[in-house]
Amino acid sequence: MSIKANANVQDAAYTSFYHDAFVRLKKDKVAIACLVFIVLLILVAIFAPLIAPYEEGYQDTSAILEGPSSKHWLGTDEFGRDILTRIIYGSRISLSVGLIAEAIAVTIGVFLGALAGYYGGKIDAVISRIIEVFASFPHILFAIVIMFVLGTGVINVFLAIGFVGWTGIARIIRAQVMQLKEKEFVEAARASGGSDLKIILRHLIPNCLSTIIVVVTMAIPSDIMYEASLSFLGLGVQPPVSSWGEMISMARKYLRTNPTYSVFPGIALVLTVLAFNLLGDALRDALDPKLKNL
Amino acid sequence: MLKFTLRRLYQTVIVLLGVTLVTFIMVNVVPGDPVAVMLQKKADDATINRIREQMGLNDPLPAQYFRFLTNAVTGDFGNSYFQKKPVMELILRAFSVTGTLAVLVLAFAIILGVLMGTLAAVFRGKWVDRVIMMISTLGMAAPSFWLAIILQLVFGLTLKWLPISGLRQPSAYIMPSVALGMIYAASLARLTRTNILDAMNQDYIRTARSKGVGEFFVVAKHAFKNAGIPILTYLGTLIKSILGGSVLVETIFSINGLGRLLVEAIMKRDIPIIQGCTVYIASVFVIANLLIDLTYGLFDPRIRVAGPAKR
């Protein structure tokens, strides 16, 4: 790679690692394609009212459960709602479930996992017990509690998913931090007078990023489907709001009579999961400076 | 070893106390009353009160929790409000189903996932690798209930090879195991692939080759056992979710497993069952992790000796 190009950049700011990662990411064609796809998806979600052929919740009473037609490109559901419209609006929820809920889970998980792994001893024991308790109580019950205490809003769905999803990542980060803290560069930072917090933030977490990304990309599809199963139990998003997961699970009844009803949101889900996975792989590589030249 | 195990068990008790207390609080925070559920249509206060009184639900909450604890110590989790049977009996019955299924799901996921992952690793970069990775992404994205219905339609209804529902004959276990195991198989395939690739880059692989070990045994013997640890860890995280059952798939196949038992209990506020299942799941979680920790030694002798880390 061009050493000169790099050398010309004068400011060795601390964000350079992330900046470099971005520069590297930009070179990966697949990653860019995925990124473009995801950005498009986000745009679709934001501008859903402009793009969608119908209003959200509009029911075409003359077309119940129909297959694709010129009027409804992807057909209609049991209420006569346009499936394309619902997929477009549904991307709002499904994307945010994947991103926001997972962001909550990652934040809690990384923070507690890093603390447990870094300090060990009593702190580790306490956090490990908390992890076990959180991993063991019935999550659906927790979702009901959230919905009751905070109301049945979309945000609360994210909370309900995020607040129980962190235990897995916490355990993984804990294990990895336990390994990393033995590395000499951590010792070096300590020898230079770095505080624990700074060491965790500057050294440990950046080195856990690859793991975090792998875990997150694996978790996103299951979060989207978890939202669906909450919907299934009456705990998810509320009508007329739609989500892909909810569509897929509602369409379960019509799998035989109207296969397109479940297939199209399914395709949207698979494409998104694929994009996140490929992007995750690329991001993991980009975050590893060792692969810079390969 | 014994001391270690005992210490873990003692921690388990703390976890169980914590988790039952949290669950108890949650059940009592949410609206919904088992008696009202029982009565459904005609839920008049007098009747509700009368039946609540009978079930001891009108006692002060701390007293209820304490009663639960004292009974639970003797292994008595009470009777289900709805099924009127001892919770232990119901859990054991559901477990006999879910446990069998879990073994099959694990077997399916491990065999398929590890095989695919290994193949992908051996043929990395080739089309075999690409196809397998593609399939595994699909496997990760396909909801298990969706897969379940497709399996029912294809193998149950159209081809008539397998029974559509129930667990009345051994072959009936096949479809639920596949439907539940697919997502795990898919993630295992990915995990196995990375770990085998990792192991294949190690020096001892070169040593094995220099001894004249054939390529098959290099992978099957030398790389594989070393790749086992992360796979084992992952399986540890699976065991809980597999033994916890899955409502939707169980419903679709009409299986009375733990997932259904727990979710229905939550939906009906059948507190004894909720608590029983919670204790069960927490125990499975802790014991599974304990077992995993103990079996690490089988895969990696270095972990067996918990001596100081040689640096």
Next chain:
Amino acid sequence: EGKVFSFGGAMDDMDLIDVHKATSSGVLQGGIMVCEPLLALQPDGSLAPQLLAEMPAVSEDGKVFTCKLREDVYFHDGTQLTSKDVYFTLHRIFDPATANVNAWLCDMILGGKDMLDGKATELAGVTIQDDFNFTIELEYPYAPFNYILSCPQMLIYPQDACTAAGETWGIDSFVGTGPFVFESFTAKDTLHLVANEKYYEGRPQIDEVYLYNLDRGTALMEFEAGSLDLVNMDPTYVKGYQEGEFAKNLVMSDLRGIIALNLNVAMPPLDNVKVREAVAHAIDQKAIVESYLQGNGTVANSLITPSVAGYTARPSFYDPEKAKALLAEAGFPDGIKLVNYVSETSSIAGIPVVLQEQLKASNIELEVNRVDSATYVSLRKEGSVQCPLLTWYADMPDPDNFTYTFFQSGNSKFFSSNWNDPLTDELMAKGRAMPAGEERIEIYKQIDQRLVAEEFVTVPLYNPVTYYLKSDKVEGVFFDGSMFHLDDASIVE
């Protein structure tokens, strides 16, 4: 190789089959195949004696029912049915230790309430004359009491067997007089029955009956695969079966039920009758039935179903413009916002979604909250749901069952209408005590008029129908609007 009849459907509540301890149809369906009530509903809607030798004789004041049992009836364990079993059963219903959830249905029996409240240990209203003769006395005259005696909640249990079984009654053992003998039961899964060789009306033609709890979709597949003879069907699946191979197996049946939207008069702005009227004018029942339900139901404009006395045929109020005008009149020119809760597991969870869209046209915003059923029930019973859906499948074909149950001031809170109106109460009290006849029908018409068309406390939406698939080899199955009866069913090859 006997003649086996398999029957499947979604019966998740099939926790046990003791009809005293559960309300779900799965439990009742299991119960009626083994045990029998004193009277039975006939296909033509009339009542006929079942365990009784003849219809009860009613006293002048309508309070005392004198009954005579058949003398040739034996329980499956060989003991003979006698009056003490009837007393035992009714006593068990009101015994607080039973925790009966259906006692409200018959709590007009004298002394019943006292027992429930723990004020008495014996049931005052039932007097045994001899082994086969007994009388039931009511607290107040109740015209449709005979119907109550035919309800599946009122099956007669054998004293000896039931007492011996104790806690396991309805789980591990269940003895009755009916056409089928309890063989085994697995909660939430299977009920297995065999023919009662000594059935007093003749051995049934079917040798064995299996009742399976299955997911709706799965049950249909099992039917198609030939492993079920009869399967309940959710109307949403009907479209796939109206044509093709199984169209000839599809049977539609009236459910004797009503789906309505209650308007909670205690929660503003619904305390304003103009607003309630506006809501009634904003709902297009025809569209619900024709498009969302795909014709699987009939438009309802009366609280009482057409097959029951007291029904009034009335045109739809639907008129969005009028609805807006009414709102403006009521002081809400910019429209209103209403909050609906619905239990997701309920089969009608889609209705609020349709309403949401319909009401929009009249400037009414309907917020729909899907919640789990336990939450829903407890919110509704506190009277704090603004516009709950009222779903009712009548226990018996009597108008009282449609009105008193929900709108009597003591009951209205449980259904979140909070309707408290002396006039309605008075009419209902009158109707309950009055013998059947034109006069009584008139009273119920008045009640219906007041609730639906004057005060707009509830907006009837539609009368649901149900479907089932019946295999070609099965004949003689009788569906009474809520239960299947297999007494005369047979399997032909």
Next chain:
Amino acid sequence: MTDKQPLLKVRNLCTYFYTDEGIVYALDDVSFDVARGQTLGIVGESGSGKSVTALSIMRLVQTPPGRIVSGTVELLGDDILKKSKKEMKQIRGGKIGMIFQEPMTSLNPVYTVGNQIMESILLHGDCDRKQARERAIEMLRLVGIPLPEKRFGEYPHQLSGGMRQRVMIAIALSCNPQLLICDEPTTALDVTIQAQILELINELKQKTGASVIMITHDLGVISRVADEVLVMYAGKAMEYGSARDVFTQPRHPYTAALLKSIPNLEDDVERLHVIEGMVPSLSKRPAGCLFNPRCKHVMPVCREKRPALTAGPDGRLVRCFLQSDAIEKEEAHA
């Protein structure tokens, strides 16, 4: 070098790595012989291609990206590079044994050392498990491990570095190879242990009559064990001759500089002698002599032409314009 047929005859061996950055000329036109019962030392800085030489002989170069491009490796007149996979399995561990640098990572941590020695014996000797076990224990005893029966069942991490390296030697020697390749066998070890191991290799060589290729960057080690020495730099042989001659009278400036830069108890200097600069990148090699950017005696010609490896009067081969004007012919495999 010797009149008799040598055990191993390597001729014009080229191994390149085809990476995204370009071709890495890891091994470029290297030739040498190993006579029976003799020890050849290969020295050079890190990255000079020593390990690749060893791996090329074993045909264990990672492919892709590596590939043996040309040359021959004759073991007793038979070209190894033309053998089938199956024949190769017989040669590896059978005729040629190899010891790697890092004893901890070179042993599989999840199998007992006994298992790993037996594996090799079972693959090459026709004996049953019991015999293999006995032979493995005997090998452990031979390499000087006390209590071999006990150690047999232990895992690599339970042994000290020195013992692990002995186990590696036991594996390599278990099938009486004719050639033992030692790739930096003592780098990770302490001086006292290192001395023990070198002693052991010498002893075993005497006992079994095997030839040895000893790869290291420690000139001291080479001078202790080698009969001949090959000095490598950037994938090329720089000097090749008898060990005594090369070390006492180095002819190539690189050899001389290497020797001088070792701190020494005897001649106490204020500053150590250094070779300025770094080993060049093997994918972007400098024009001319590969050592020219770091050479103290650099001449204009060194910057333009590649010197050829030419034999001096005493048979010593040196690649330097100070010794001969011969120019290397163009590389065939660009």
Next chain:
Amino acid sequence: MPEQEVLMAVERLDKWFPVRKMGRARGYVKAVNDVSLQIRRGETLGIVGESGCGKTTLGRAMIRLTDVTDGRVVFDGQDITHLSEKELRPLRRDMQIIFQDPYSSLNPRMTVGDIISEPLVFQNMYTPAERIERVRELMDLCGLDPIYIRRYPHEFSGGQRQRIGIARAIAVNPKFVLCDEPVSALDVSIQSQVINLLMDLQSRTGIAYAFISHNLNVVYHVSRRIAVLYLGRVVELADREDFKTNRAHPYTKALFEAIPQVGFDEQQKRAPLTGDLPSPVDLPDGCVFHTRCPYTQPRCRTEVPELREIDRGHFVACHLV
């Protein structure tokens, strides 16, 4: 030794690690036992010994990267034995460390600039802009081209990485640097570059070094005095010249004789030491070296030899001397 000259002193230092088996302490790894040393300003003390003999542990205890089991550590006149991590932070400016492994001691996800400036950030020295200047200066000083400031560690050779480690250590102008085997991972040619660099820095800034290595040639070259460690004990401590002419302890002798020297005239005559280092968990009774010592006498098996001064500044722990 005049007190004011002493920069770093350890007194009767012990460092034991508990050996946990299944969660319970089952004895101790006695990594450092009863060690007393002093390092003067601007001087280099070499510490040699076999792998596992406690060199690193001793060094880490000196700069308080680890707690001390017993004994005292005095740095620059201040007793730092029991200071908390927080109290130590400002002192870290004066004592730094260079690690053996140039690979794991540099965070692979940080650029060289970030790595070298990190101590400056932690110690709050300079403004961000000045820091970059300082980093360039340091890179220059350590023989790294400042244009590489945005590169990552893996893009450098081992020698260059070690220079990065050195630049990081001297960035805050420390008074004392612990060099834990700074050259063992490097090629001979690179090794001499790094050693020269360290020595140049010392003559320029007067840093004191504790130089740990098992390469005796190197230690001999850089140190003014050398301490020989065996199983956590100092067995011999003397000026470097004494090791050339006057090795007193049998272990020291064996050690120096085992060095493979280039040369063919006086090949090694004596058999090397036999056996491995005993386990530091069960230290041998008496003299720790008696299990491998060719001259063992009954007394050695029971009695621990004291570290005695046999000559001016020449300390030995052996009954036979």
